[in-house]
Amino acid sequence: MAAADWGGKADHLAGERATAQFDVDGMKVAWAGSRHAVEVADRMACLVASDPVFRKDTRTMLSRKELFKDTLKKAAHAWKRTVELHLTEEEANLLRLYIDQPGYVDLHWVMFVPAIKGQGTEEQQKKWLTMAYKFQIIGTYAQTELGHGSNVQGLETTATFDPSTDEFIMHSPTLTSSKWWPGGLGKTSTHAVVYARLITEGKDYGIHGFIMQLRSLDDHSPLPGITIGDIGGKFGSGAYNSMDNGVMRLDHVRIPRDQMLMRLAQVTREGKYVHSDVPKQLLYGTMVYVRQTIVADASRALSRAVCIAVRYGAIRKQFGSKAGGPETQVLNYKTQQSRLFPFLASAYAFRFVGQWLKWLYTDVTQKLESKDFSTLPEAHACTAGLKSVTTSATADAIEECQKLCGGHGYLNSSGLPELFAVNLPACTYEGDNVVLLLQVARFLMKTVSQVASGKQPVGTTAYMGNIQHLMQCKSVVNTVEDWLNPAAIKEVFEARALRMAVNCAQNISKAPSQEEGFSELSPDLVEAAVAHVQLIIVTKFIEKLQEDILGHGVKEQLQKLCGIYALHLIHKHLGDFLSTGCVTARQGSLANERLGKLYAQVRPNAVALVDAFDYTDHYLGSALGRYDGDVYSALYKEAWKDPLNETVVPDGYQEHLRPLLKQQLKLSRL
Ligand SMILES: CCCCCCCCCCCCCCCCCCCCCCCCCCC/C=C/C(=O)SCCNC(=O)CCNC(=O)[C@H](O)C(C)(C)COP(=O)(O)OP(=O)(O)OC[C@H]1O[C@@H](n2cnc3c(N)ncnc32)[C@H](O)[C@@H]1OP(=O)(O)O
Numbered sequence: 001m002a003a004a005d006w007g008g009k010a011d012h013l014a015g016e017r018a019t020a021q022f023d024v025d026g027m028k029v030a031w032a033g034s035r036h037a038v039e040v041a042d043r044m045a046c047l048v049a050s051d052p053v054f055r056k057d058t059r060t061m062l063s064r065k066e067l068f069k070d071t072l073k074k075a076a077h078a079w080k081r082t083v084e085l086h087l088t089e090e091e092a093n094l095l096r097l098y099i100d101q102p103g104y105v106d107l108h109w110v111m112f113v114p115a116i117k118g119q120g121t122e123e124q125q126k127k128w129l130t131m132a133y134k135f136q137i138i139g140t141y142a143q144t145e146l147g148h149g150s151n152v153q154g155l156e157t158t159a160t161f162d163p164s165t166d167e168f169i170m171h172s173p174t175l176t177s178s179k180w181w182p183g184g185l186g187k188t189s190t191h192a193v194v195y196a197r198l199i200t201e202g203k204d205y206g207i208h209g210f211i212m213q214l215r216s217l218d219d220h221s222p223l224p225g226i227t228i229g230d231i232g233g234k235f236g237s238g239a240y241n242s243m244d245n246g247v248m249r250l251d252h253v254r255i256p257r258d259q260m261l262m263r264l265a266q267v268t269r270e271g272k273y274v275h276s277d278v279p280k281q282l283l284y285g286t287m288v289y290v291r292q293t294i295v296a297d298a299s300r301a302l303s304r305a306v307c308i309a310v311r312y313g314a315i316r317k318q319f320g321s322k323a324g325g326p327e328t329q330v331l332n333y334k335t336q337q338s339r340l341f342p343f344l345a346s347a348y349a350f351r352f353v354g355q356w357l358k359w360l361y362t363d364v365t366q367k368l369e370s371k372d373f374s375t376l377p378e379a380h381a382c383t384a385g386l387k388s389v390t391t392s393a394t395a396d397a398i399e400e401c402q403k404l405c406g407g408h409g410y411l412n413s414s415g416l417p418e419l420f421a422v423n424l425p426a427c428t429y430e431g432d433n434v435v436l437l438l439q440v441a442r443f444l445m446k447t448v449s450q451v452a453s454g455k456q457p458v459g460t461t462a463y464m465g466n467i468q469h470l471m472q473c474k475s476v477v478n479t480v481e482d483w484l485n486p487a488a489i490k491e492v493f494e495a496r497a498l499r500m501a502v503n504c505a506q507n508i509s510k511a512p513s514q515e516e517g518f519s520e521l522s523p524d525l526v527e528a529a530v531a532h533v534q535l536i537i538v539t540k541f542i543e544k545l546q547e548d549i550l551g552h553g554v555k556e557q558l559q560k561l562c563g564i565y566a567l568h569l570i571h572k573h574l575g576d577f578l579s580t581g582c583v584t585a586r587q588g589s590l591a592n593e594r595l596g597k598l599y600a601q602v603r604p605n606a607v608a609l610v611d612a613f614d615y616t617d618h619y620l621g622s623a624l625g626r627y628d629g630d631v632y633s634a635l636y637k638e639a640w641k642d643p644l645n646e647t648v649v650p651d652g653y654q655e656h657l658r659p660l661l662k663q664q665l666k667l668s669r670l
C-alpha cells in the first residue's frame with residue numbers, strides 16, 4: 001500500500017529496506033490478522049488518501065470553529081460514501097479510522113448504539129436502532145458529570161417516576177450534576193443515553209440508563225428545559241478539539257416511561273421497580289465493550305509514532321563522520337535503539353493482545369446471551385487492565401518518540417504532537433487508568449483468597465493455581481541464551497505477578513479492616529495489577545508465536561520482538577523481580593545483555609518492521625515518517641503552509657513592531 005502511495009519517487013530508505021531479513025508482506029498479514037484484513041485496510045486507506053475532502057495537512061492551523069465545521073463536513077461526506085459504496089461494517093470502521101479525526105460519529109457508533117443494544121429491550125432496540133443505523137438521529141453517551149466521573153454510583157442527575165403521567169422527570173439538582181464531557185453532546189447530538197438515579201415510590205434505586213431527545217429534529221434547537229453547550233478547548237492544536245464535548249443541564253424534563261432502558265430492570269406502569277435476574281454490572285457493559293476497542297486503538301497509535309521515529313531515525317544523521325565520510329544515522333546509536341525498539345516491540349505486543357481481547361469479549365458476550373455470567377469478572381478485569389496498561393504505555397511512548405526525533409519532532413508537521421494530544425485522554429476516558437487498575441487488583445485479591453481456600457482459578461489467573469511452585473521457584477536462567485527460552489520468561493513473569501499479589505493480600509490481612517488495608521496498600525496493589533497485566537501481554541505474545549505464521553523470516557522477527565518486549569520489562573521493573581526473588585542480580589544483567597543483542601539483530605529490520613504496519617502517508621500525517629524518507633523537502637514545504645507565512649511582513653508590524661523599532665532608533669541617535 002504505502003509503496004503505491006509513494007508513487008515512484010526516489011526512495012531514501014531503499015538501503016534500509018534492502019537489509020530486511022523477512023517477508024514484509026507476510027508480516028503485514030501477521031499484523032493485520034489475515035490476508036483479507038490487509039486487503040480491506042489497503043482499500044479503505046486508499047479511498048481516504050485519494051479523497052480531497054479528507055485532507056488533514058492544515059488541520060492544526062484551523063481555528064476551533066473551522067475545525068469543528070471541517071469535522072461535520074468530513075463526517076457527512078464519509079457517510080455519503082459509506083452509503084454510495086455499500087460499505088460493510090468492517091469497511092466503514094476502517095474508513096473512520098483512516099479519516100483520523102475524532103468526532104460525534106465515534107460516540108454515536110461506539111457508545112450510543114452499543115448502550116441501546118446491551119441495555120435496551122428488543123422493542124426498544126427496534127425503535128431506536130432503526131433510526132440510529134440510518135443516522136436519522138445522532139446519539140451520545142451522557143454519563144460523566146461535573147462532580148463525578150470515576151465514581152459512577154456518585155452521579156447526581158435524577159430520573160423521578162411520575163405515575164400520574166407515566167413519565168420520568170429528568171433533572172439536574174445541583175451544578176455538579178451537570179453532564180460534562182460527553183462527546184458530540186456540545187453541538188451535534190440529537191439524542192443521548194443519559195445515566196441518572198432512578199427514583200420511584202420515594203426510593204432511590206441507583207444509576208440507570210434513559211434515552212432522551214435533546215434537540216429538535218427540525219431546527220436542532222435544544223428542547224425545553226435543556227441547557228446545552230460545548231465545554232471548551234482542549235489540550236493541543238487540532239487533536240481532540242474536533243470533538244464537541246458537552247455540558248448539559250436538565251430542568252424537570254419529562255420523558256415517557258418506555259425511554260428507560262429496560263433490559264436489566266424495569267419500572268411498571270404503577271411505578272414498581274423490578275430487577276431482571278441478570279447481574280447489575282451489565283449496566284457497565286458498554287464501557288467494557290469500548291475498553292476492549294481502546295486496546296486496539298493504543299497499538300495503532302503507538303505503531304504510528306514508532307513508524308515516524310524509526311523512519312526518521314534512519315534518515316537523520318548526526319556526528320561520527322570519519323575522513324569526510326557520512327555521519328552516523330541516529331538510529332544506529334545504541335541509546336536510540338534501547339529507547340525506541342521496546343516501543344516497536346510493544347506495538348506488536350499490544351496488537352496481538354488486542355486481537356486476543358476481541359476474541360475474549362466475543363466469547364463472553366456469547367456466554368452472557370445464554371445466561372452464563374461466570375466469565376464477566378474476568379472480562380472486566382482484562383478489559384480494564386489492558387486498557388490501562390496499553391494506553392499509559394502508548395501516551396508515554398508517543399511523548400518519547402517526539403524526543404527521539406529531536407527538534408523536528410516538536411513541529412506539528414511531524415504528526416507527533418497531535419498524535420500525543422489525541423491519545424493522551426485515553427488514559428482518562430472510559431475509566432481513569434489508576435481507578436481501573438484498582439479494579440484489577442480487587443479481582444486479584446479475590447482470586448488469591450479463593451486459591452487459599454482451595455479453588456482452582458481459570459483463564460488469565462490459572463497460573464495462580466500453581467502457587468506452591470511459583471512462590472518458591474528460582475529462575476533456571478544461567479546464560480544470556482537462556483533468556484531466549486519462552487518458558488523461562490513466562491515463569492518469572494508468573495512468579496513476579498503472583499508474589500506481588502500474595503504480598504498485598506498478606507499485608508491487607510494485617511490491617512484493621514479489609515477496606516482500610518486495601519486503601520493503605522493501593523499503590524502496591526496498582527503495581528501488582530500492572531505485573532498481572534504485563535504477564536497477560538507477554539503470554540499472549542508467546543502464544544501468538546505458537547500459531548502458524550507464514551512468510552520467510554516472519555516468525556523469527558516476531559520471536560525477537562517478543563524477547564525485547566519481555567526483557568525490557570524485566571529491565572525496567574528489575575526492582576519488582578529482585579525484591580520478590582524471581583530473578584537474581586546476575587540474571588537481571590544477563591537479561592540486559594540479551595536485550596542489547598536483540599536490538600542489534602532488529603536494527604537491519606527496523607524500517608521493514610514499521611513498513612509492515614502498512615500505513616499510508618496520509619494516515620501517518622508526518623513529514624518525518626514519509627514512506628520515501630524525503631524528510632527535509634517535506635518539512636520545508638510544510639512550513640510554508642503556516643498562516644504566519646501568508647504575508648512576508650506580519651500582521652501587527654505597523655501597530656507594534658514598527659513603532660518600537662523607530663522609537664529605539666530615535667533613542668540611539670540622541
Ligand atoms: C470526522 C470523521 C467522520 C468519519 C465518519 C465515518 C462515517 C461512517 C460511519 C460508519 C461506522 C463508523 C464506526 C465508527 C467506529 C469508529 C472507531 C472509533 C475509534 C475511536 C474509539 C474510541 C472511542 C472512544 C470514545 C471515548 C469517549 C469516552 C467516553 C467515556 O469516557 S464514557 C464514561 C466512562 N466512565 C467510566 O469509565 C467510569 C469508570 N468507573 C466505573 O466503571 C465504576 O464506577 C467503577 C468500576 C470504578 C466502580 O464501580 P462501583 O461503584 O459499582 O463499585 P465497585 O464496588 O468497585 O464494583 C462493584 C462490583 O462490580 C464489578 N464491576 C465494576 N465494573 C464492572 C464492569 N464494567 N463489568 C463487570 N463488573 C464490573 C466490580 O468488580 C465489583 O465486583 P465484586 O463486587 O468485587 O464482585
Ligand SMILES: Cc1cc2nc3c(=O)[nH]c(=O)nc-3n(C[C@H](O)[C@H](O)[C@H](O)COP(=O)(O)OP(=O)(O)OC[C@H]3O[C@@H](n4cnc5c(N)ncnc54)[C@H](O)[C@@H]3O)c2cc1C
Binds near residue numbers: 180182428
Ligand atoms: C477526551 C474525553 C472524552 C470523554 N468523553 C466522555 C463521554 O463521551 N461520555 C462520558 O460520560 N464521559 C466522557 N469523559 C469523561 C471520562 O469518562 C472521565 O473523565 C473519566 O471517567 C475519569 O473521571 P474523572 O474525570 O471524574 O476523574 P477523577 O475520578 O476525578 O480523577 C482525578 C484523579 O483522582 C484519582 N482517583 C479517583 N478515584 C480514585 C480512587 N478511588 N483511588 C485512587 N485514585 C483515585 C484518579 O486516578 C485521578 O488521578 C471523557 C473524558 C475525556 C477526557
